[in-house]
Amino acid sequence: MTASPPRPLKEAYKLTTMLDLVLGIDRFEKGPVDVERLAIEYSTKTAPATRIHEVIDRDLTGCVGALVYSDTVPRQWGIVCSTGQTPGRRNFTIAHELGHYLLHRDLIEAKDEGGIYCEEESVHRGEGPDIERQADEFAANLLMPLNDCRRLLPARTRPDFDLLGTLATRYGVSLTAVILRWLEYTQTRALMVVSNEGFAHWAKASDAAFRSGAYIATKNTVFELPSAATAVTGDHSDEARSGILRPRGFWFEESVVEMCIRSERYDQEITLLHLDDAGPKWQADEAVEDAYDRLSR
Numbered sequence: 001m002t003a004s005p006p007r008p009l010k011e012a013y014k015l016t017t018m019l020d021l022v023l024g025i026d027r028f029e030k031g032p033v034d035v036e037r038l039a040i041e042y043s044t045k046t047a048p049a050t051r052i053h054e055v056i057d058r059d060l061t062g063c064v065g066a067l068v069y070s071d072t073v074p075r076q077w078g079i080v081c082s083t084g085q086t087p088g089r090r091n092f093t094i095a096h097e098l099g100h101y102l103l104h105r106d107l108i109e110a111k112d113e114g115g116i117y118c119e120e121e122s123v124h125r126g127e128g129p130d131i132e133r134q135a136d137e138f139a140a141n142l143l144m145p146l147n148d149c150r151r152l153l154p155a156r157t158r159p160d161f162d163l164l165g166t167l168a169t170r171y172g173v174s175l176t177a178v179i180l181r182w183l184e185y186t187q188t189r190a191l192m193v194v195s196n197e198g199f200a201h202w203a204k205a206s207d208a209a210f211r212s213g214a215y216i217a218t219k220n221t222v223f224e225l226p227s228a229a230t231a232v233t234g235d236h237s238d239e240a241r242s243g244i245l246r247p248r249g250f251w252f253e254e255s256v257v258e259m260c261i262r263s264e265r266y267d268q269e270i271t272l273l274h275l276d277d278a279g280p281k282w283q284a285d286e287a288v289e290d291a292y293d294r295l296s297r
């Protein structure tokens with residue numbers, strides 16, 4: 001017997017199937033998921049007495065999004081987006097809050113706090129408690145259905161920023177959201193490092209990279225990027241964007257292809273590291289300890 005898929009995936013799949021049916025399986029050729037409209041129409045159809053009434057933009061200090069409910073019973077719900085988000089991040093935030101509504105509204109109501117307020121780490125990095133990760137899983141699967149993603153970006157392909165940017169436009173999400181999505185299913189070894197002024201804010205490795213020991217720890221630790229990395233030197237040439245081969249010892253005890261772009265808006269650099277399939281040959285020798293020290297310092 002196989003285990004049934006987790007609920008966030010089931011809920012996202014239900015909506016994906018419905019949208020495919022109504023709008024056609026080529027619907028992404030016409031535009032991304034209209035998640036604002038979907039949240040209102042779907043909740044009105046499935047839970048008319050306790051529906052989502054509106055999506056509004058407000059200054060939410062310290063948070064990027066919220067799912068709030070009325071004082072009156074039956075509860076009426078609303079999604080709040082923090083102002084100043086790019087359209088891509090805003091879409092993801094709404095999808096994340098819709099995920100909370102579909103998966104957790106009983107739980108949220110029982111807490112009696114008027115709603116749930118979500119921080120950037122939870123919404124845009126997939127970090128945080130279980131319900132935050134579930135809402136994110138739902139959002140990623142709703143906005144970027146796996147079948148469509150895999151068709152355009154197969155699990156063994158090593159994408160550059162051009163292809164990733166095309167997908168971000170297709171799905172109406174940020175570049176980092178697309179990269180996180182791809183890192184979840186890729187069979188290649190790859191990492192994304194988001195940094196500022198030479199220090200990693202956060203990083204994410206694909207499963208294959210993580211299992212081979214190629215990852216960067218950023219929790220409770222400060223990771224300083226290699227001083228000659230593009231993210232540090234700021235030399236954003238076309239070559240740096242499309243990929244520079246960095247030798248063994250530069251990032252890891254094996255060579256990697258480094259691609260880097262800068263986001264002026266968020267004052268940060270996104271670095272993508274592609275490692276080869278052959279695996280970490282260094283694991284067999286004494287270099288393991290050095291690499292581990294570097295990663296965990």
Ligand SMILES: [Zn+2]
Pocket residue numbers: 096100116117118119122123131132135
């Ligand atoms: Zn949340």
